[in-house]
Amino acid sequence: MANQLQAEGTAVITGGASGIGAATALRFAALGMRVAVLDVNRQAGEAIRAQLGEGASFHMCDVSDAAAVERVAATIEQEGPPVRMLFTSAGLIPNCESVLDMDMDAHERMWRVNYFGTVHACRSFGRRMALLRRGNIVTVSSINSFMPLPLPAYNPGKAAISRLTQLLAVELGRQGVRVNSVAPTYVMTPPLRQRMEAGLRDERKMMAVHALDQLPTPEDIAEAVAFLCSDSARAITGVTLPVDSGWLAAVSYKTYAGGVPWGEG
Numbered sequence: 001m002a003n004q005l006q007a008e009g010t011a012v013i014t015g016g017a018s019g020i021g022a023a024t025a026l027r028f029a030a031l032g033m034r035v036a037v038l039d040v041n042r043q044a045g046e047a048i049r050a051q052l053g054e055g056a057s058f059h060m061c062d063v064s065d066a067a068a069v070e071r072v073a074a075t076i077e078q079e080g081p082p083v084r085m086l087f088t089s090a091g092l093i094p095n096c097e098s099v100l101d102m103d104m105d106a107h108e109r110m111w112r113v114n115y116f117g118t119v120h121a122c123r124s125f126g127r128r129m130a131l132l133r134r135g136n137i138v139t140v141s142s143i144n145s146f147m148p149l150p151l152p153a154y155n156p157g158k159a160a161i162s163r164l165t166q167l168l169a170v171e172l173g174r175q176g177v178r179v180n181s182v183a184p185t186y187v188m189t190p191p192l193r194q195r196m197e198a199g200l201r202d203e204r205k206m207m208a209v210h211a212l213d214q215l216p217t218p219e220d221i222a223e224a225v226a227f228l229c230s231d232s233a234r235a236i237t238g239v240t241l242p243v244d245s246g247w248l249a250a251v252s253y254k255t256y257a258g259g260v261p262w263g264e265g
């Protein structure tokens, strides 16, 4: 696949200091792209930048601030080479709560980072790609964009990101820019690991609703992103690609009221 991805130009990764974003930053650096990481975690961002090779840059940037994202986009544009790829991984991961009792300040913050942060990055970098008539954007949705989970700020926000991805795919398609999304299931990144350790996620329940007996790694998500940005995916735009160890297939199947007599795995 490496030689099918146009491995030149700059790859911009929001939230690239940790987890899925960091794995994707490393994947695109390995493909030969110059990587620019935007994140609010300076220490982790500088540590990743040091692993990303020559020309890589870290930009301290809160994606919920449209003007800040635009300033970073202008800086990256001046420094060249042109941005060919944007991956919008910056995001907050919540705990379970009810709609009636949720903390509205936290709700608003989550929308500002997860949804508006995606909008801001897509606008600033997508505009520039459209002018150059070339590029790939991959947003980050979630399995819960397809079905409800009790995460009332996060869940509708991820569904909105999938829909936004479709809108952008149509707006930018005739300008040579493809826009897709990845929808991971549970991926063992720092926020999920912390919640497992705090007893806020149950490993047995988690594994019971997947078809496969393993969860995707951050590198598995990065691989899907690399595929979506490659020429092998030249006819694919506007999709939300589950990278979910079969969660979407299994989650209703495995809860069938008649049970599954041949074993639940």
Ligand SMILES: NC(=O)c1ccc[n+]([C@@H]2O[C@H](COP(=O)([O-])OP(=O)(O)OC[C@H]3O[C@@H](n4cnc5c(N)ncnc54)[C@H](O)[C@@H]3O)[C@@H](O)[C@H]2O)c1
Binding pocket: 014, 015, 016, 017, 018, 019, 020, 021, 038, 039, 040, 041, 044, 061, 062, 063, 064, 088, 089, 090, 091, 092, 093, 113, 117, 140, 141, 142, 143, 183, 184, 185, 186, 187, 188, 189, 190, 191, 192
């Ligand atoms: N880990 C999972 O199980 C899982 C599942 C589905 C979707 N996702 C999505 O994947 C994306 C990455 O999650 P992760 O698990 O790698 O988490 P992570 O915490 O490891 O990485 C997220 C990064 O985003 C950065 N960030 C947070 N707020 C920011 C802001 N305002 N501006 C810029 N950067 C900011 C963080 O500093 C962090 O480096 C998120 O959008 C998340 O919703 C994760």
